[in-house]
Amino acid sequence: METRSISQRLPDGKSILTAVAFVLLVNLIGGLPGVFSSPATPWFRSLEKPWFYPPGIAFPVVWTLLFTLLGVALWLVWRSDAAGRRLALGLFAGQMLFNVVWTPAFFALELPLVALGVIGVLWILVVGTILAFRRVDRRAAALLVPYLAWVTFAAVLNFELWRLNA
Numbered sequence: 001m002e003t004r005s006i007s008q009r010l011p012d013g014k015s016i017l018t019a020v021a022f023v024l025l026v027n028l029i030g031g032l033p034g035v036f037s038s039p040a041t042p043w044f045r046s047l048e049k050p051w052f053y054p055p056g057i058a059f060p061v062v063w064t065l066l067f068t069l070l071g072v073a074l075w076l077v078w079r080s081d082a083a084g085r086r087l088a089l090g091l092f093a094g095q096m097l098f099n100v101v102w103t104p105a106f107f108a109l110e111l112p113l114v115a116l117g118v119i120g121v122l123w124i125l126v127v128g129t130i131l132a133f134r135r136v137d138r139r140a141a142a143l144l145v146p147y148l149a150w151v152t153f154a155a156v157l158n159f160e161l162w163r164l165n166a
Contacts, residue, residue: 018075019072019075022071022074022075022078023067023068023071023072023075024071025071026067026070026074026096027064027067027068027071029096029100030063030067030070030096030099030100031063031064032100033102033103036103036104036108037104037107037108038103038107039056039107041107043110044107047161047165048161048165049161049164050160050161052157052160066146066147066150069146070092070096070143070144070147072140072143073133073137073140073141073143074089074092074140076136076137076139076140077133077136077137077140080136080137082135082136082137083136084132084135084136088129088133088136088140091125091129091132092129092133094125094129095122095125095126095128095129098119098121098122098125099122102115102118102122105118106158112158112161112162112165113162113166115158115162116155116162119151119154119155120155122151123151123152123155126144126147126148127148129144130144130148
């Protein structure tokens with residue numbers, strides 16, 4: 001009897017494939033700006049970095065993990081029929097747009113102050129997305145908390161890079 005109730009709660013193969021597709025899609029969209037701009041430029045290498053600037057390898061590892069969590073969270077909300085689902089999905093799309101815009105604003109345009117404005121809006125949208133996801137699926141909201149922590153850290157890092165090099 002217990003085995004039956006556990007298996008009824010587990011997602012089926014099609015749901016798992018859909019979740020994997022969401023994870024891949026979010027990673028693809030999130031990683032796209034890195035194809036066109038990156039920290040591997042003379043301008044960025046010449047910037048004074050704050051003492052807490054992480055090693056370069058940390059960024060792709062952290063972003064891949066975070067985009068994977070975002071993909072699972074998005075899948076949980078997408079498959080829900082709870083009230084507030086549309087708002088949550090809209091906020092998610094909005095925060096992803098600002099996430100994608102930050103990289104070219106900072107690295108391609110070389111405008112750290114503009115990028116700071118972008119990441120400030122991103123931070124607000126991530127908080128809004130977490131609150132909206134919480135109304136739909138608490139697990140999905142919890143999966144976004146590490147992302148909020150990283151965006152907060154990235155905003156502080158962006159501010160310090162601007163301050164040290166203004």
